[in-house]
Amino acid sequence: MRHLLAPENRPIYPVNPSSSEIMGLTSYASILDIPEPVDMAAIVVRAELVPAALRECVQKKVNSALIISGGFRETGEEGKKREEEIIEIAREGGIRFIGPNTMGHLDTSSGFNTTSFIEHIPSGSVGLIAQSGNMGTRIIQNAHRYGMGFSKFVCCGNEASIYLEDYLEFYAQDPETKVIMLYIEGLRDARRFFKIARKITPKKPVVALKSGGTKGSARASRSHVGALTGSDDVYTAAFKQTGVIRVSDDEGLCEVTTALLNQPLPRGKKVGILTMGGGLGVVAAESCENEGLEITELEQKTLEKLNALLPDRWSHGNPVDLVGSNVAHSPEIISTLWILLEDKNLDALISNVWLGRINRDPRLGRIFGNTDTSGETDEEYTRKFFQQVGQYDIPLMMIGGYPQTASDLDAYILFHKEGFLIYPQPQRAARVLRHLNWYRQYLETISGD
Amino acid sequence: MRHLLAPENRPIYPVNPSSSEIMGLTSYASILDIPEPVDMAAIVVRAELVPAALRECVQKKVNSALIISGGFRETGEEGKKREEEIIEIAREGGIRFIGPNTMGHLDTSSGFNTTSFIEHIPSGSVGLIAQSGNMGTRIIQNAHRYGMGFSKFVCCGNEASIYLEDYLEFYAQDPETKVIMLYIEGLRDARRFFKIARKITPKKPVVALKSGGTKGSARASRSHVGALTGSDDVYTAAFKQTGVIRVSDDEGLCEVTTALLNQPLPRGKKVGILTMGGGLGVVAAESCENEGLEITELEQKTLEKLNALLPDRWSHGNPVDLVGSNVAHSPEIISTLWILLEDKNLDALISNVWLGRINRDPRLGRIFGNTDTSGETDEEYTRKFFQQVGQYDIPLMMIGGYPQTASDLDAYILFHKEGFLIYPQPQRAARVLRHLNWYRQYLETISGD
Numbered sequence: 001m002r003h004l005l006a007p008e009n010r011p012i013y014p015v016n017p018s019s020s021e022i023m024g025l026t027s028y029a030s031i032l033d034i035p036e037p038v039d040m041a042a043i044v045v046r047a048e049l050v051p052a053a054l055r056e057c058v059q060k061k062v063n064s065a066l067i068i069s070g071g072f073r074e075t076g077e078e079g080k081k082r083e084e085e086i087i088e089i090a091r092e093g094g095i096r097f098i099g100p101n102t103m104g105h106l107d108t109s110s111g112f113n114t115t116s117f118i119e120h121i122p123s124g125s126v127g128l129i130a131q132s133g134n135m136g137t138r139i140i141q142n143a144h145r146y147g148m149g150f151s152k153f154v155c156c157g158n159e160a161s162i163y164l165e166d167y168l169e170f171y172a173q174d175p176e177t178k179v180i181m182l183y184i185e186g187l188r189d190a191r192r193f194f195k196i197a198r199k200i201t202p203k204k205p206v207v208a209l210k211s212g213g214t215k216g217s218a219r220a221s222r223s224h225v226g227a228l229t230g231s232d233d234v235y236t237a238a239f240k241q242t243g244v245i246r247v248s249d250d251e252g253l254c255e256v257t258t259a260l261l262n263q264p265l266p267r268g269k270k271v272g273i274l275t276m277g278g279g280l281g282v283v284a285a286e287s288c289e290n291e292g293l294e295i296t297e298l299e300q301k302t303l304e305k306l307n308a309l310l311p312d313r314w315s316h317g318n319p320v321d322l323v324g325s326n327v328a329h330s331p332e333i334i335s336t337l338w339i340l341l342e343d344k345n346l347d348a349l350i351s352n353v354w355l356g357r358i359n360r361d362p363r364l365g366r367i368f369g370n371t372d373t374s375g376e377t378d379e380e381y382t383r384k385f386f387q388q389v390g391q392y393d394i395p396l397m398m399i400g401g402y403p404q405t406a407s408d409l410d411a412y413i414l415f416h417k418e419g420f421l422i423y424p425q426p427q428r429a430a431r432v433l434r435h436l437n438w439y440r441q442y443l444e445t446i447s448g449d
Numbered sequence: 450m451r452h453l454l455a456p457e458n459r460p461i462y463p464v465n466p467s468s469s470e471i472m473g474l475t476s477y478a479s480i481l482d483i484p485e486p487v488d489m490a491a492i493v494v495r496a497e498l499v500p501a502a503l504r505e506c507v508q509k510k511v512n513s514a515l516i517i518s519g520g521f522r523e524t525g526e527e528g529k530k531r532e533e534e535i536i537e538i539a540r541e542g543g544i545r546f547i548g549p550n551t552m553g554h555l556d557t558s559s560g561f562n563t564t565s566f567i568e569h570i571p572s573g574s575v576g577l578i579a580q581s582g583n584m585g586t587r588i589i590q591n592a593h594r595y596g597m598g599f600s601k602f603v604c605c606g607n608e609a610s611i612y613l614e615d616y617l618e619f620y621a622q623d624p625e626t627k628v629i630m631l632y633i634e635g636l637r638d639a640r641r642f643f644k645i646a647r648k649i650t651p652k653k654p655v656v657a658l659k660s661g662g663t664k665g666s667a668r669a670s671r672s673h674v675g676a677l678t679g680s681d682d683v684y685t686a687a688f689k690q691t692g693v694i695r696v697s698d699d700e701g702l703c704e705v706t707t708a709l710l711n712q713p714l715p716r717g718k719k720v721g722i723l724t725m726g727g728g729l730g731v732v733a734a735e736s737c738e739n740e741g742l743e744i745t746e747l748e749q750k751t752l753e754k755l756n757a758l759l760p761d762r763w764s765h766g767n768p769v770d771l772v773g774s775n776v777a778h779s780p781e782i783i784s785t786l787w788i789l790l791e792d793k794n795l796d797a798l799i800s801n802v803w804l805g806r807i808n809r810d811p812r813l814g815r816i817f818g819n820t821d822t823s824g825e826t827d828e829e830y831t832r833k834f835f836q837q838v839g840q841y842d843i844p845l846m847m848i849g850g851y852p853q854t855a856s857d858l859d860a861y862i863l864f865h866k867e868g869f870l871i872y873p874q875p876q877r878a879a880r881v882l883r884h885l886n887w888y889r890q891y892l893e894t895i896s897g898d
Contacts, residue, residue: 070762070772071762074727075762130728131728132726132727132728132729132731133726133727133728134724134725134726134727134728134729135726135728135729135732136728137726138729138850141850142850142851145851183728185728185731211728211731211732211735212731212735213735214734214735214738214739215738215744216734216735216737216738216743216744216767216768217731217732217734217735217738217744219734219744219766220722220727220730220731220734220744220764220768220770221727221731223727223764223765223766223770224727224728224730224731224764224770248876249732249874249876250732250874251873251874273669275583276583277581277582277583277584277586278523278581278582278583278669278670278672278673279579279580279581279582279583279584279585279632279634279660279673280581280583280584280587281669281673282581282634282660282661282666282669282670282673283584283660283666283698283699285663285665285666285668285669286660286661286662286663286665286666288665289663289664289665289666290663294665295664295665295666295668295669313519313520313524315669315672315673316672317668317672318665319665319669321669321672321673323519401587401590401591402591402594409858424700425698425699425700427697427698
């Protein structure tokens with residue numbers, strides 16, 4: 001309600017039989033008492049009262065509704081009958097509705113927000129459809145950790161009237177949505193889903209987290225949104241055939257989406273690794289190889305450039321290990337990054353060597369190449385750095401530790417705003433590269449059809 | 450050097466031919482010029498000068514040395530010969546040494562710290578042995594994220610004289626070390642390692658991250674510490690047979706170690722899930738089942754207690770889904786936690802419902818049961834909460850989002866100091882439970898021998 005009121009150019013009519021004013025607005029005993037036409041009704045009453053409320057919406061000729069109330073299919077037989085009743089009312093009355101048992105939806109460009117819990121949602125290019133309000137909320141609450149912004153969000157609820165497939169179709173043609181993010185427990189119309197997905201993925205990436213594939217989780221899902229989760233193998237195969245990138249947790253969902261929005265797709269599987277210490281190089285190399293990527297040879301040209309630049313103790317190969325801290329804080333370091341980004345043997349670069357501002361934040365400041373930064377704000381400096389990274393056409397995956405202080409957190413968020421994540425583990429960066437690479441291969445396969 | 454000076458009761462003698470004073474201390478041209486006996490020598494000179502320096506240590510009758518200098522086996526044939534030379538000098542002279550190519554070691558109880566980069570290391574019960582300085586540093590730098598403290602740390606370097614196996618044997622009998630944490634690339638004497646490990650693990654858990662098992666990572670490891678990494682399958686089998694808990698990344702290393710220090714081992718595989726929203730319950734259930742754990746039925750008694758306590762819309766089973774936010778911020782919530790911790794069907798509990806202080810931090814404040822907290826500091830309140838959790842003998846794994854603000858970070862760290870992690874993903878909590886459960890089973894098997 002509070003969020004609905006935010007953009008003041010949209011008239012809101014509270015309906016409540018027991019009060020005449022709500023948050024400064026005239027309240028009506030019934031939707032039928034509202035003097036103006038109504039576009040959409042948001043229904044938040046006890047389950048038993050929903051059918052009557054929906055009937056009044058039909059009478060009022062409301063186009064669409066949002067039924068937040070729970071107590072339907074997800075609660076058993078009685079709820080299931082009630083759900084069938086409202087489906088029937090809506091069908092006869094020509095209304096379609098979100099939910100029931102939904103946490104709402106939002107659209108950042110118009111500021112229309114029917115959720116009760118999400119504030120300050122950053123606008124952007126990600127369209128999220130979630131078959132769970134709290135998974136949707138988790139993703140949105142973690143968004144600024146990934147520098148992600150949203151075009152639209154919807155919590156599907158029980159999908160009695162509008163199905164996930166409908167939202168997907170709608171997002172597909174939405175110009176503000178560049179990547180579609182899905183949290184799925186079970187599809188109502190899997191055949192239709194995959195038919196739509198196949199059409200979308202060549203133009204707009206679709207990234208999906210599917211859960212509910214095991215016995216106990218399927219049971220949990222039934223009592224949650226009444227979803228029929230189905231065999232996990234079938235989903236895996238269908239995602240694969242239709243170009244839907246399937247991730248295994250909500251972190252992966254956000255990481256892959258962020259990379260798709262901000263990084264070029266890798267041309268192939270050959271990865272370069274740049275590290276300030278051997279162990280991390282070993283772990284990064286192993287992570288890549290475990291994900292089916294290759295630790296390739298560097299170009300002869302690259303070896304020569306690095307030999308000319310670095311003290312002799314560097315590893316003389318890939319992973320490029322700068323060996324310890326003596327070369328840290330020196331302008332050579334950042335040059336190493338540019339030299340590797342130029343190497344034609346590499347399809348992607350994983351690096352724990354990246355921009356940092358010496359003297360500003362000692363933790364981020366270990367690397368640094370810009371000796372003339374006077375007068376620049378951190379934002380300007382960061383943007384310039386990433387603009388330069390953007391000149392090269394391979395993805396750069398940066399590895400760091402976890403932010404441990406408020407200033408770490410600020411610096412990370414600054415980077416993330418530019419679309420560059422600091423992955424806390426090389427394993428994660430490798431995993432994202434595997435997904436990007438799979439998607440590139442998928443696109444090549446279908447364009448070759 | 451700076452850190453060495455910290456505890457002032459230990460005499461330090463700088464040795465440097467070109468200066469007579471270093472950091473306020475008399476400096477000597479050679480170790481032979483020092484008037485007192487010397488216990489340990491730390492050598493940080495160019496590789497070519499190390500043999501001569503070590504010979505002087507022998508002459509001075511120094512017991513042990515630390516060779517930080519790189520430029521030995523890890524750099525190729527010439528370095529290998531140089532390493533053989535210093536091994537020979539040490540053997541003949543009766544000296545043993547850490548390294549070469551090490552980042553140093555430290556002991557928190559005596560404050561002896563030969564590393565150049567780690568400051569303010571929290572003291573505690575974790576003994577860390579790392580075949581990589583930068584992986585060791587990563588782990589230590591992330592320690593406060595896990596509320597972990599260390600008894601001892603050593604970066605093995607090339608292990609020319611003292612092997613990882615020696616450190617392991619030493620940690621085994623160290624009363625300050627309760628859990629041993631290993632970062633391994635390759636073992637010098639695998640047979641001996643596993644013989645020692647088999648003796649330690651029944652009394653003291655050993656958690657290992659082993660990398661270098663793929664082609665490119667093995668190559669990287671050779672040029673890093675000159676390690677022979679060996680077949681990964683052999684390691685897997687040997688870890689399994691000797692009770693060493695093998696994790697797959699440094700996060701897992703810290704998480705499992707923290708759980709071993711602070712939580713009881715689960716009695717079995719049956720997990721309860723307590724959640725404020727259905728989706729997270731589905732994801733948590735799937736995560737557990739994917740890790741070989743079971744989402745079990747609750748005791749009849751538990752169902753009755755929850756029915757009496759909660760509004761009817763709760764899920765009436767495991768996962769226990771409280772369904773949305775209406776019951777949040779109510780004292781019932783925290784009772785739910787105690788009811789489940791009492792359930793004899795459960796061997797472990799995963800929960801995104803946990804202590805928080807309403808009115809203090811809105812993000813942590815969603816749950817709360819202590820209505821009489823006036824006058825208590827956050828620390829006292831948190832400690833009391835976890836003391837109560839500790840009355841039950843099953844592990845409690847708490848799930849939350851990522852800390853996003855400085856105050857989140859503070860609250861998380863407060864919890865972590867009490868030994869309770871907030872896992873950012875249910876997947877991670879499930880993974881830790883799998884490891885704890887595996888270890889419990891191992892202990893049962895050997896005690897049945």
